[in-house]
Amino acid sequence: MGGSRGTWNTRVGFILAAVGSAVGLGNIVRFPREMADQGGALFLLVYLGLLLLVGLPAILAEMSLGKLADASPIQAFRKLGGKHGNKWQVIGYMGVLAALFVMFFYSVISGWALRFFLETFRDGWFDDPTGLFGTIAFGPASIFFHALVLAITVYIVARGVSSGIEKVTIVIMPLLFAIVIGIAIFAGIKDAQSGFAGLKEVWQPRLYDDEGNILFGVNNISKATGQVFFSLSLGQGAMLTYASYMDRKQSVAEDGSTIAFADTGVALLGAMMVFPILGFTGLLIDPVFTENTGSFGTAFIALPNAFVAMGDVAGRIVGGLFFLGLFFAALSSAISILEVPVSTAIDTLKLSRPKAAILVGLLTYAFGVVAAISEDWLALYDEIAVNVFIVLGAAVATFFAGWYAKGVAKELDSNTRLRIGKAAIWMMRTVTPALILGVFFYGGLFNEHDQFWGDGANFKSLVNQFRIVFGG
Amino acid sequence: MVLAATMEKVDIAIGVVGLLALVATGLGVAFYDNFAGVEEFHVVATEASLENKGPVAATNGIEQVFTWEAPQNATGAAFDVTVQVTPGTPLDSGSVNVVLRLTGPGDHREVTQTGSMDVQDGTATFTIDAEWAVAPGGFRSSDQGEHTLVWDDNITLVVVLDGPGGVLPLPGFPAPSYQVSVSGDAFTYHAVRDLPDPQATGE
Numbered sequence: 001m002g003g004s005r006g007t008w009n010t011r012v013g014f015i016l017a018a019v020g021s022a023v024g025l026g027n028i029v030r031f032p033r034e035m036a037d038q039g040g041a042l043f044l045l046v047y048l049g050l051l052l053l054v055g056l057p058a059i060l061a062e063m064s065l066g067k068l069a070d071a072s073p074i075q076a077f078r079k080l081g082g083k084h085g086n087k088w089q090v091i092g093y094m095g096v097l098a099a100l101f102v103m104f105f106y107s108v109i110s111g112w113a114l115r116f117f118l119e120t121f122r123d124g125w126f127d128d129p130t131g132l133f134g135t136i137a138f139g140p141a142s143i144f145f146h147a148l149v150l151a152i153t154v155y156i157v158a159r160g161v162s163s164g165i166e167k168v169t170i171v172i173m174p175l176l177f178a179i180v181i182g183i184a185i186f187a188g189i190k191d192a193q194s195g196f197a198g199l200k201e202v203w204q205p206r207l208y209d210d211e212g213n214i215l216f217g218v219n220n221i222s223k224a225t226g227q228v229f230f231s232l233s234l235g236q237g238a239m240l241t242y243a244s245y246m247d248r249k250q251s252v253a254e255d256g257s258t259i260a261f262a263d264t265g266v267a268l269l270g271a272m273m274v275f276p277i278l279g280f281t282g283l284l285i286d287p288v289f290t291e292n293t294g295s296f297g298t299a300f301i302a303l304p305n306a307f308v309a310m311g312d313v314a315g316r317i318v319g320g321l322f323f324l325g326l327f328f329a330a331l332s333s334a335i336s337i338l339e340v341p342v343s344t345a346i347d348t349l350k351l352s353r354p355k356a357a358i359l360v361g362l363l364t365y366a367f368g369v370v371a372a373i374s375e376d377w378l379a380l381y382d383e384i385a386v387n388v389f390i391v392l393g394a395a396v397a398t399f400f401a402g403w404y405a406k407g408v409a410k411e412l413d414s415n416t417r418l419r420i421g422k423a424a425i426w427m428m429r430t431v432t433p434a435l436i437l438g439v440f441f442y443g444g445l446f447n448e449h450d451q452f453w454g455d456g457a458n459f460k461s462l463v464n465q466f467r468i469v470f471g472g
Numbered sequence: 473m474v475l476a477a478t479m480e481k482v483d484i485a486i487g488v489v490g491l492l493a494l495v496a497t498g499l500g501v502a503f504y505d506n507f508a509g510v511e512e513f514h515v516v517a518t519e520a521s522l523e524n525k526g527p528v529a530a531t532n533g534i535e536q537v538f539t540w541e542a543p544q545n546a547t548g549a550a551f552d553v554t555v556q557v558t559p560g561t562p563l564d565s566g567s568v569n570v571v572l573r574l575t576g577p578g579d580h581r582e583v584t585q586t587g588s589m590d591v592q593d594g595t596a597t598f599t600i601d602a603e604w605a606v607a608p609g610g611f612r613s614s615d616q617g618e619h620t621l622v623w624d625d626n627i628t629l630v631v632v633l634d635g636p637g638g639v640l641p642l643p644g645f646p647a648p649s650y651q652v653s654v655s656g657d658a659f660t661y662h663a664v665r666d667l668p669d670p671q672a673t674g675e
Contacts, residue, residue: 140501147497355482359489366493369500373507 005070005346006161006353007245013166014250015258016173018242020332022233022263023173025109028180028329030295031267032202032274034227039215041205044268046216046224051264054435055228057427058394059239060256060420061401064408066243067252072096072343073237076244077397080405088404091396092344095237098389099340102236103364105371105381106337107153109296110330111145112137116300117327120320129304133296142372147365153334154361157342158354161245165335172328179325180269183318187276190314198279202271218442225439230386232263235394238336241343251416253424277318278302280309299326338364380465387440387462395436402428513611513663520660522549522627526653529558536631536652542577542623543658548603549576549627551656556595558649566591566636568650573632576604577625591636600629607661620663629654 008014035043069076074092081088115136119125125132136142156164188195209215233239239259243252278298307319338360345356371378401408402425409421504510520543530536540549555570568589575582582602589596605621631652 139504143497143500349482351482355486359482359486362486362489362493366489366496369493369496370507373500373504 005245005343007247008166009162010166010170011247011250011255013162013170014242014246015255015262017165017169017332017336018239018255018259019262019266020169020173020176020329021238021242021336022231022259022333023176023266023329024231024233024333025113025295025299025326025330026227026231027263027267028270028326029274029299031227031231032271033295033298034223035271036202036275037209038220038223039206040201040203042207042216043220043224046221047228048264050221050225050228050435051260053427054225054432055232055234056257056260057424057432058229058234058398058436059232059260060252060412060424061398061408061428061432062234062237062239062394063243063246063252063256064411065397065401065405066240067246067250068405068407068411070244072244072347073240073340074344075347076240077400080400082406088400091393091400092237094389094393095235095240095397096341096344098236098385098393099238099337100360100364100367101381101385101389103334103337103341104368105378106330106334107149107364107368108142108146108372108378110149110327110334111142111372112296112300113323113327113330114149115141115145116304117320117323120316120323123316125300125304125319126308126316129308130301132304133300137300138373138375138378140373143369146368146372149331149334150361150365150368153331153338154357156335157338158357160353165339168335169332172332176325176328176332177266177269179321179328180266180273183322183325184269184273184276186314186318187273187280190310191280194279195276196279198275198277199272201279202275222439222442225435229391229394229436229439231267232260233333233336235390235397236337236385237340237344240397241340242336244343249415251414251418253412253416253418253420257418273322274298274303277306277310277322280306376465376469380469383462383465391436391440395433395440398428398436399433402426402430402433511665513665515607515611515661516664517607518660518662519657520546522551522656522658524653524655527554527556527651528653530555530631530633530650530652532633532635534632536633538629538631538654539626540656540658542625542627543660544623545607545621545660545662546577546623546627546658547605547607547621547661548601548659549574549656550599550601550659551629551654553598553600553629553631554595554653554655555589555598555631555633556651556653557591558651561649568633568635570596570598571630571632571634572598572600573630574600574602575628575630576602577623577627603659611663627658629656 008017035047039046065076065080069079071079072092073095074089077092078085078089112133116125116132119132119136128135156168158164159167187198207215229235246252246255303322304319307315307322309315310318338357341360342353342356345351345360346353349356351359371381408428409425412421412424413419500507522540525538528536551572551574553570553572555568568591570587570589572585572587573582574585583600585598585600587596587598631654633650633652635650
């Protein structure tokens with residue numbers, strides 16, 4: 001049972017680790033931008049609706065499969081697939097490959113957050129808030145930080161589920177919450193006027209954009225669906241793997257709902273923090289910072305400028321804490337992503353955990369080097385992970401949980417007074433996979449490509465990225 | 473032999489992948505520039521002539537505003553502003569105070585300069601210049617375009633004259649009127665790809 005593979009010591013430890021897996025750059029930086037650009041408080045209502053239609057059923061599906069099978073993704077689908085297990089295990093392989101491809105570049109991005117935090121102590125971003133990111137993002141130094149982040153992640157994962165992952169996330173996640181809440185409050189107190197301007201920008205309900213176009217067309221719904229889907233770290237096997245370490249008496253329905261809504265809560269806190277900070281420099285309305293450069297531009301160019309505008313002391317402290325929080329968010333996600341192939345190597349190859357972690361870590365490092373020196377390769381890994389493995393894998397996994405796997409409804413209704421099993425199964429069979437695939441094809445046909453989880457899945461951008469890298 | 477016997481397959485796999493990681497690191501560090509298409513550029517200072525403006529009539533105390541689109545890679549500009557008494561009007565005694573205000577694009581750096589012209593001279597030229605950005609000394613980049621300064625705002629020059637009134641407040645003796653004309657250049661730079669040193673490469 002779970003004990004032989006490792007198990008969470010406490011329910012809080014599991015929930016914090018799973019929330020840590022879900023919370024990342026997307027919550028802290030991208031969600032606030034999307035909320036401000038896509039209708040403010042009205043976007044939030046749409047987002048919450050889509051969370052119920054897509055996010056919650058999909059996360060419950062993955063967690064149910066993990067807990068029922070008590071195994072890593074490949075074995076879980078093989079086990080629950082019955083006599084067709086050998087065919088269904090392909091979904092498990094897709095999850096593991098998704099995790100590997102994400103990790104190839106995610107450690108590079110996590111390295112940027114760590115580098116920016118360390119640069120606080122030598123005034124790196126304070127002296128050159130606009131130029132530092134372009135200087136350090138790709139190159140030999142980026143390889144070093146890619147290696148450093150992976151070394152930290154491998155060490156934590158190698159220590160085990162309760163002794164490594166749980167012990168670390170139970171410390172860094174409350175610290176992350178405290179940092180985000182603290183900065184949000186401080187930004188409001190330090191300059192109420194700019195803080196209020198920032199909050200107004202992100203919360204004010206809007207039906208139309210600046211050019212008079214309605215904000216709640218199919219295109220916008222498609223973008224919001226993508227945000228819900230990617231924010232919860234679905235389709236990478238992470239939730240399935242973490243749920244496989246759950247105590248048998250824990251409720252998937254309760255814990256899964258808690259994780260989904262906590263992830264949204266952190267995204268809302270991100271909105272309460274980022275825009276009041278941006279209000280310090282009036283960057284809210286500057287398209288160079290809020291649109292053209294994407295989430296990375298907001299995190300590593302616009303916000304450093306805002307920290308500088310806060311003043312010598314406050315700017316350095318708030319900026320340093322922000323980048324520390326960003327690194328914590330990235331690290332907690334990196335841990336969960338690496339755990340997927342490590343857990344698979346333990347289950348299928350019967351390796352010891354430390355050796356599995358080292359092997360996967362080295363492999364990830366070697367393939368990630370190109371992402372550390374080339375933006376095009378980083379984007380290609382992102383495109384492959386999202387468009388090939390994550391979207392299709394998650395849609396099929398949800399469909400599998402709804403139609404094929406036995407015991408999912410019973411699992412959802414066990415150990416809880418919530419009785420959502422039947423409703424969740426109905427969603428997994430119909431609306432959820434349809435919406436996931438709908439976004440995939442709609443995005444590919446109609447959305448302009450906004451790199452790095454910009455518009456969710458978009459098969460057209462995958463083809464473009466192959467052309468860029470290989471010159472086709 | 474003992475070592476080989478005690479080694480498991482996974483240890484060999486770790487060794488092989490470790491070697492792959494080392495090779496990837498070496499190649500990444502050594503050939504980063506080639507791989508990422510990064511090249512060295514140096515910067516050459518250039519000038520771009522801006523369209524001559526005027527002569528236009530200028531009235532005492534009223535701002536005359538001249539604008540130009542800022543060229544790409546413009547880091548500053550210098551202007552010659554010529555003020556002259558309108559031909560045909562009587563030359564009077566006294567002097568005209570001239571205020572010039574130059575605003576560059578980007579960070580909107582504003583320079584104000586004042587001068588005066590003796591009306592008896594009939595004409596005078598004033599110069600004003602401003603710098604609103606610093607040209608890079610050189611840079612490494614995979615895309616020359618990344619380092620192009622593109623300005624959305626205009627260069628704006630405001631001229632205000634404050635001259636004496638007429639000799640007599642009568643219709644036959646009008647107050648002197650003036651004309652202003654402006655010519656100028658923008659300071660720009662041009663990025664030039666560094667070519668390999670022929671001596672260093674032996675070519």
